Amino acid sequence: MSEPPVPSPGAARLSVQALPWLPRPSGKMRDSIAALPSAPLDALSVLQALAQAAWNEADLRLLGRKIRNLLKSQPSGFAPEARQHGLLPVRILVLSSSTASHLADALIGTAIRFKFLLDVEIAEYEEPEPWLSRNSRELKAQPPDFVLVASDHRMLKLSSPLGDEAAAEQAIAAAIARIERVAEIAGAATGRPVILQTLAGDPEATQFNIDLGLPGSPRFLTNEFNRRLVRQARQDSQLVLDVNALASLVGQAEWSAGRYWYAAKHPFAGAMIALYADNLMRIVAAQLGRSRRVLVLDLDNTLWGGIVGDDGIEGLALGNGSALGEVHAALQRMALSLKQRGIILCVCSKNDEAIALDAFRNHPEMILKEDDIAAFRINWDDKAANIQAIADSIDLGLDSFVFLDDNPAERKRVRDALPAVAVPELPADPSEWLPVFQAAGYFEQPGFSKEDQLRAGFYKANALRAAQLQRIGNHEDYLRSLAMTLSIAPFDGAGLKRIAQLFSKSNQFNLTTRRYSESEIAAMASNADVFTIQARLADIFGDNGMISAVICRQSGTSWEVDSWIMSCRVLGRRVEEALLQHLVREARLRGITDIIGRYIPTAKNGLVRNHFAGLGFVQTDSQNGETTWRLDVGGYVEKDLPMKVDSPRGRNAAAVAGS
Amino acid sequence: MAHASEQTSSSDAILARVQDVFRAELDDEDLVIAPETSQQNLKAWDSLAHIRLVSGIENEFDIQLTLAEIEQTSSVRQFVELIRERAR
Numbered sequence: 001m002s003e004p005p006v007p008s009p010g011a012a013r014l015s016v017q018a019l020p021w022l023p024r025p026s027g028k029m030r031d032s033i034a035a036l037p038s039a040p041l042d043a044l045s046v047l048q049a050l051a052q053a054a055w056n057e058a059d060l061r062l063l064g065r066k067i068r069n070l071l072k073s074q075p076s077g078f079a080p081e082a083r084q085h086g087l088l089p090v091r092i093l094v095l096s097s098s099t100a101s102h103l104a105d106a107l108i109g110t111a112i113r114f115k116f117l118l119d120v121e122i123a124e125y126e127e128p129e130p131w132l133s134r135n136s137r138e139l140k141a142q143p144p145d146f147v148l149v150a151s152d153h154r155m156l157k158l159s160s161p162l163g164d165e166a167a168a169e170q171a172i173a174a175a176i177a178r179i180e181r182v183a184e185i186a187g188a189a190t191g192r193p194v195i196l197q198t199l200a201g202d203p204e205a206t207q208f209n210i211d212l213g214l215p216g217s218p219r220f221l222t223n224e225f226n227r228r229l230v231r232q233a234r235q236d237s238q239l240v241l242d243v244n245a246l247a248s249l250v251g252q253a254e255w256s257a258g259r260y261w262y263a264a265k266h267p268f269a270g271a272m273i274a275l276y277a278d279n280l281m282r283i284v285a286a287q288l289g290r291s292r293r294v295l296v297l298d299l300d301n302t303l304w305g306g307i308v309g310d311d312g313i314e315g316l317a318l319g320n321g322s323a324l325g326e327v328h329a330a331l332q333r334m335a336l337s338l339k340q341r342g343i344i345l346c347v348c349s350k351n352d353e354a355i356a357l358d359a360f361r362n363h364p365e366m367i368l369k370e371d372d373i374a375a376f377r378i379n380w381d382d383k384a385a386n387i388q389a390i391a392d393s394i395d396l397g398l399d400s401f402v403f404l405d406d407n408p409a410e411r412k413r414v415r416d417a418l419p420a421v422a423v424p425e426l427p428a429d430p431s432e433w434l435p436v437f438q439a440a441g442y443f444e445q446p447g448f449s450k451e452d453q454l455r456a457g458f459y460k461a462n463a464l465r466a467a468q469l470q471r472i473g474n475h476e477d478y479l480r481s482l483a484m485t486l487s488i489a490p491f492d493g494a495g496l497k498r499i500a501q502l503f504s505k506s507n508q509f510n511l512t513t514r515r516y517s518e519s520e521i522a523a524m525a526s527n528a529d530v531f532t533i534q535a536r537l538a539d540i541f542g543d544n545g546m547i548s549a550v551i552c553r554q555s556g557t558s559w560e561v562d563s564w565i566m567s568c569r570v571l572g573r574r575v576e577e578a579l580l581q582h583l584v585r586e587a588r589l590r591g592i593t594d595i596i597g598r599y600i601p602t603a604k605n606g607l608v609r610n611h612f613a614g615l616g617f618v619q620t621d622s623q624n625g626e627t628t629w630r631l632d633v634g635g636y637v638e639k640d641l642p643m644k645v646d647s648p649r650g651r652n653a654a655a656v657a658g659s
Numbered sequence: 660m661a662h663a664s665e666q667t668s669s670s671d672a673i674l675a676r677v678q679d680v681f682r683a684e685l686d687d688e689d690l691v692i693a694p695e696t697s698q699q700n701l702k703a704w705d706s707l708a709h710i711r712l713v714s715g716i717e718n719e720f721d722i723q724l725t726l727a728e729i730e731q732t733s734s735v736r737q738f739v740e741l742i743r744e745r746a747r
Contacts, residue, residue, distance in 0.1 A: 030683060058718040061711075062683055102711070259726045264710040270717075 013427065014436075016249050017275045021424040021440035022054035023415070029059035033066050040070050040078070041085055044112070048087070049419065051113040057106050057273040064105030067112060071119075080624060082117055086603035090284060091119040091144040093190075095128040095182070097155035098267040103277070110277035114285045115399075125265070127155070128182045136189050143190035146284060148241070149182050152267045153199045158221040168215035172224050176232060183238055193446075193517045195239040195283060198226040200247035200268065203256050237500070237518035239283050239446055246272070246279060249439065282444040288515060289505040292422055292442040294396055295338055296387055298405035299349035299356055299378070303335075303368070304328045305430070308359050309352055319365025327430045332367035334434055339372055342452030343443050344394065344459055346375045348386045348403070353378040374459040383410055384417035394459055395568045397508070397604065402442045406430065451498055451545045458569055461541040468541075476642065479573060482539040484643035486578050491525040491532040491549075498546045499534055506565040507604040511597065511611060514563050529554045530562075531586065535579060537570055537643075544570055550579060558594040559587060564611070574641055580615050582647060584636045597629040673739050680715040681735075684708065697734035712738075720745065 014020035032050055036043040047067060055063065071078070079089045090111065094100045104120040111118035121144060123131045128149060132139070156178070160171040183194040205218035214220050226244050233240045247255035250272065260266035268276065285291055300307045305317025305324045317325040318332075339345050345368070349356055356378045360370045375393050377386035383405070391398050398420040405411050406426060415423045424440050426433050445452070465482070472478040491499060500518040507513070516524075524530045533550040536543070548566040552559035566575065587595060597612040599605075609627075613619065616636070617629035674694070682690050685703045698704045704712070713729050716722075716738060722745040724732070732738055 030679065056718055058683070058715050065686060101707075259724075259729060260710070260714075262726055263713075263729045264707075266710075270714050 013432065015254075016435075016439045017254070017272050019054040019274055019278060020427070020436045022052065023425055025053040025055050025059070029055060029062050033062060036066075040074055041082065043070060044082065044087060044117070045085065048112050048115060051109065052419070055109070055274070057270050060106040060109035060274055060277065062105075062109070063112070064108030064110075067108050067117065068105065071117060077624075079117075083602055084625070086115050087112070087117050088115060088288065088602075089119065090116045090146070090288070091121070092146045092148060092284070093121045093123065093139075093144040093186075094148045094150055095131065095186070096122070096124045096150040096152075096267065097127055098124065098150075098152060098261075099265040100124040100150060100267075102264075102266065102270075103273060106273045107277050107280065110274065110281050111284075113278070114281045114290065116281065116284065129185065132182070132185045132189060136185075139186075139189040143192060145192055146195055146239075146287075147186040147190055147192065148195045148280065149179065149186065149197065150267065151179060151182075151197055151199070152243075153202055153218075153222065154267075156199065156225070158199075158218075158225060160216045160221065162216040163214065165215040168221060168224070172221060172228060175225055176228050179229060180232060180236070183236070187238075187519065191517075191520060193237070193239050193287060195241050195280070196229060196233050197241045198229060198244040200243050200255055201252045203252040234447075237447070239287060241280055241283055243268075243276075246275060250275070279441065282441050283446065286444040286446045287504050289507050290399070291444050292402045293342075293400040294344045294346060294390075294394070294402065295335060295443075296346045296348045296390060296401060296403045297335060298383075298403075298407070298410070299347060299351055299359075301406045301430075302328075302404060303332060303347075304359070304363075309355055313359050313363050316359065316363060318363060319367075324430065325365070327433075329365060329367060330434060331430075334437070335368055336372065338443060341443065341445065341448075342455040344374045344396070344455065345372055346377070346390050346394075347373050348377045348383055348390065350380055350383070351378050382413070382417075384414050387414060387418060387421060394462075395571065404437065446504060447497060447501060451501065454543075454545060457542065458544060461544075462569060464541050465539075475572075479642040482541070482573075482642075484537060484539045484573065486575060486643050486645050487536045487538070488579070488582050488645060488647035489534055491521055491534055493522070493525075495534045495546060496521060496525075499549050502546065502549050502565055502567070503563070506567070507602070508568050508607045509566040509571070510602075510605050511564045511608055512562065512600045513602050513605060516563075524551060531559060531583075531590075533579060533582065535575065537573065537575060548575060548579060550583065552583070552595070554590075554592070557592055558596055559583070559592050560596040561598065564597075564608075568607075574643070576611065576615065577639060578641050578643055578645055580631075581639060581641065582645065584631075584633055587633045593633050595631040595633060597631070599627045599629070601625040670739055670743065673742050674735070676719055677716065677735060677738055677742070680719050681712065684711040684715045692735050694736035694739060695734070699733070716742070722746075 036046055044067070047063060051063060082089065094103065101122045101124055104122055107120050108118045156175045158171055158175055160167040179196060183196060186194045199222045201222055202218055207217060207219045211217035211219040212223060230240050255268050255272055257266040257268050260270060297303050305328050306315055308316060317328060319325050319329045335345055357370065360366055375390045377390055379386070387401060387403060388398070391401060398418055401421045403414050403421050403423045411423045411425070414421055422442055424437055427436060468481065469475070469478045472481055496518055499521050500516065503516045503521070524532055531552040531554065534546055535548040536546050538544065547570045550564045551562040553562050583595060597617050599609060599612065601609070612629035615631070617631045619627055620630050621628035678690070678692050681692050682688055685708060687703065698709070713724055717724060720742050722742065724741065728741060732741065
């Protein structure tokens with residue numbers, strides 16, 4: 001017989017604003033802060049661990065203020081040092097016509113949960129336009145990484161006569177135009193993505209059941225505005241914080257500031273700040289390539305009800321036939337919907353592998369098929385060790401992992417052993433899991449591209465390639481057997497979304513970790529002083545999609561490699577050598593004599609520390625781990641590489657030579 | 660919970676917790692308050708700090724002040740009285 005699940009303390013149903021997916025705090029924030037180690041980096045790492053619990057708004061403020069004070073007293077060299085410990089400095093400007101300063105410390109306290117050292121600048125009680133024009137010079141000189149346009153219905157003052165469709169349309173169009181203008185000014189001043197907010201419904205407004213269809217009613221105006229705003233944002237590549245979705249999740253009346261609006265012009269209730277801040281940080285994390293990408297699932301009493309080893313396939317609660325079975329089927333459908341968004345599904349279970357796989361193959365109600373799972377680790381070993389093994393096998397860092405398990409003891413074990421893995425707390429009743437899990441928003445994405453839908457397939461194909469390599473043995477012969485084609489092109493409109501995504505997501509194979517937005521990438525495509533490469537790789541196992549981007553900036557007869565990023569899916573395929581060969585050929589055509597490379601270390605890109613050395617560059621400088629390299633274009637010797645290279649200019653050159 | 664109400668109904672115990680809130684919200688770990696402490700004689704207790712103090716006290720004691728109480732409370736004595744009333 002299996003052990004009954006251990007009910008977690010405080011198993012009573014928690015509201016969404018209590019961040020129920022996070023463990024409850026133990027002890028008092030005050031006491032933890034008083035007991036911090038004195039070395040600032042040690043203190044920050046204690047605070048980072050502390051921030052993984054569900055603190056309330058008042059505690060988050062204490063936490064945030066402590067971080068702010070810690071950072072204030074540090075010398076300027078502190079940021080790179082913190083970055084090497086995985087803590088990334090991020091600056092955000094919040095524009096609000098209501099009060100916003102009360103959010104600052106709670107945002108900072110939440111940001112460290114995501115390993116960000118947040119610096120918040122607040123512009124409040126003022127329309128954003130005059131503030132932006134007054135501060136444009138400072139903004140340009142010291143641009144924030146993000147601008148949040150924290151508009152609310154009090155700033156936009158949407159109103160139009162009831163029942164007048166044309167007037168309603170006009171009011172909405174004017175409000176959208178206004179937000180667009182603010183986004184444009186903020187975006188132009190900072191060159192960075194702007195985060196826009198939808199409007200929460202106003203529970204104080206007069207509204208009847210017919211109002212969603214009644215032009216001019218508050219509900220109609222809010223709804224139409226929101227729909228228009230998010231579409232426009234997708235088109236303009238702005239980011240969206242869907243405040244309306246958050247307010248709907250907790251209830252408009254709960255969301256509303258009530259007393260605090262009248263007393264202090266707070267835009268929403270203080271009890272919602274923790275949830276709001278967590279959501280804002282998810283967007284920032286997604287844009288900076290720090291979203292989660294892998295969901296590791298337990299089997300017994302998680303993916304299905306019951307213990308397959310004891311109950312047998314027929315004894316499992318799954319699908320039609322029992323209420324509990326339907327709950328587990330719903331969980332499987334949820335996992336499948338994540339896979340369609342590009343999330344990689346894996347299984348980690350203490351079980352007999354043959355029996356567990358038999359359930360995958362032969363249970364008629366299984367929604368997830370063996371083929372949907374990128375990696376299985378089914379054995380009796382420690383789950384933390386198994387999750388580490390999965391991370392190694394699919395080449396993704398543990399901080400992109402989420403582990404879903406019904407057993408509180410396993411959750412605690414994995415959380416303790418692998419703090420980088422997100423392990424959601426779950427209510428004791430499986431029928432309450434999904435709302436909690438979904439509200440955690442682990443897999444937030446800043447955009448959606450075709451690659452996302454294909455990603456699971458990419459990882460599957462990699463498993464086939466690994467088998468091929470094992471069969472052939474010799475690495476070079478294996479590479480030839482793949483019959484690879486590398487397609488190289490400059491940045492263009494068609495590739496824009498994927499290039500931007502690659503820039504936001506690449507952390508390991510990334511020489512300088514510079515992040516560029518779609519509009520910045522579009523600007524490079526038409527800048528004569530910038531030479532760009534996007535590359536796709538295909539082979540006998542399929543198309544890997546766009547896997548690399550390089551940006552060179554010309555100065556005199558030199559190219560400086562501003563950025564060089566590559567998907568880790570194609571490591572060890574000699575793609576970087578082929579790209580360098582292409583760079584050298586293009587450099588020669590343009591009279592470029594030197595290619596200068598730079599490596600800026602972060603906590604994640606140790607993989608490419610020797611990238612330029614491996615390509616034959618000579619090191620010319622080294623400062624605080626940052627290294628500079630030079631390649632003499634004239635001295636480069638062409639290599640015979642195991643792939644066909646296809647580039648538009650290469651084709652033209654061949655055509656010219658042939659004529 | 661008899662124990663909890665005993666604790667919250669003692670004015671000294673309430674005052675100690677209110678002092679913790681004041682220290683945290685006003686960022687002054689050495690601050691000592693008394694029932695007489697008020698917006699008139701504590702400089703850091705300005706209108707912005709007042710809202711933080713109200714929110715901190717609401718969180719600490721799990722109570723809710725009305726808008727009128729938020730507006731009218733201006734001394735530690737008044738806070739303590741409100742908390743005692745709510746604890747009953």
